[in-house]
Amino acid sequence: MSLLSLFQWCEQSGIGNAIRRSSWLFPVIEAIHLLGLGVIGGAVLLVDLRLLGLGLKRQSAAQLTRDAQPWIVGSLILMILTGGLLFLSEATKCYYHDAFWFKMTCLFLAIVFTFTIQRKVTMAEETRMSPGWGKVVAVVSVLLWSGVGIGGRWIGFS
C-alpha cells in the first residue's frame, strides 16, 4: 500500500468523515490544538531562555527541565491526539501540502533533539559544561519548535 493510499484511507475513515461533516468539530479540535501549542511553547521557552541566560537564572537548567517536563510531555500528548484527529479529516490535502511535511520533519527532529541531546546538555550542566553549548542547544530547540508551530499554521493556508 502506497503512502498516498494510506492517507486516503485515513481521510475516508469514520472519524475523518465525522469531523469533516461537522461544521464545528474541526474548529473546536483546532482551538484545543492551539492551546496545547501555547503551553508547550511556554514550557520549551522556560528551559531555552534559561540556557540562553535570559530567563530564570538562579535555578539550574536541570531543575527547570524537571519542572517543565510534565507540561512538555502532557501538552505534546494532547497535541498529537488533537493533531491526529485534524489530520484524519484532511489527510489527502496534507499529503500534497509542503507545509505538512516540513512540520512533520521539524516535529520529529524537535522531539528527538529535546529528549536526547538537549536533555543530556541540561542535565550535565550541573557538572560544569561550557555555557556556549547550552546556548547552541537552546537556539536549535527554539528554531525546531518554531518550525513545528509555523509549519502547522501554514497547513491552513492553501
Added chain:
Amino acid sequence: MDPETSKSGKNKFQMKHALIGLFCLLTLVLCYLVTSPTEAASRLQASNEAARQVHLISSNSASEKWTRLGELGRHAPLGSMLLQDANPVAQPPGSVLGFFQRMGDSSWSTGLHESRYAYDLIESVHVWALCLFFGLAVLFDFRLLGWTMRSVPVSEVARRLLPWTVVGFVIMVISGTLLFSAIPLRSYQNIFFRAKMIMLLLAGLNVWIFHSGIYKRVDTWDLAERAPKAARVAGALSLVLWVCIVLSGRMIAYNWFDCDRQPQPAIINFLTSCVPTQAER
C-alpha cells in the same frame, strides 16, 4: 552596591536594548508592509479581475450575487468590493460601521488582505508570539496555583519571566492590530472578536488587581507551601480568561454568526450589530 544588584541592573539594561531592537525591527517590517503589498495587490487585482470575469460567465446559480458585485466593482476599487462581499450595504458616514468600512476600503487594508504572503506571515507571527506570551503567562499562573516550579520564589518567576510576556504581548497587539486592519468591518462585527476584546479587558483588570494588591506583599508568601487565596484566585482567573481568549481568537476565522449569513437569531444580530436587509429577513 553589592554584585547581585549591579548584575540585575545590567540585565535590565540589556532587556531595554532588546526591547528597543525589537521595536526597530517591527517598525522596519511595518514600513515594508506599507510599501510592498500595494504592488502585490495591483498584480493580484489583474488576476482577480480575470477570475471574476470567469465567475460572471460561469456561475449561473450565483449569478445575481456576482452581477451585483460586478456593478459595485465599476465604482469601487476591486479590493474593497471583495471585502464588501460580507456586507455590501453602504454604511452611513459618521457611524462606527462606516468608519471600519472606510478603513477596509483603504489601500493599506486591501493590500494586506490580498497580498500573497503578508497576511499569512503576520498570522504566523501572531501564533508564534502566542507561545511567548500565553505560554509564559500560563506558566506564571501555574506557579501561583502551585503546579510547577514550587521551589522557585514567586517574585523571581515574576521578575525573570513577566518581562518576556510583556514582549510577547507587544508583538501580539501589533500583529493583531495588523490582522484586524486587513479585515476591519467583518472583524468588528464578529461575535468572537467582540468576546475576545471584552475578555482582554477583564484579563487586564485581573493583572492590575493582582499587581496592586496581593503581589505587593509577595515577600510574605514568596515560598509559601500554598500561595494566599487572593493570589490563587488571580492565577485561576487569569488562566481561564487567557484560555478563553485564545479559543475565541481562533474562532474569529469562522463565519457562523457573520452578518451575511442571515437569518440569524435576533440576539446574534443584536450582539454583532447587524441589520439584515428586507430581502435577507
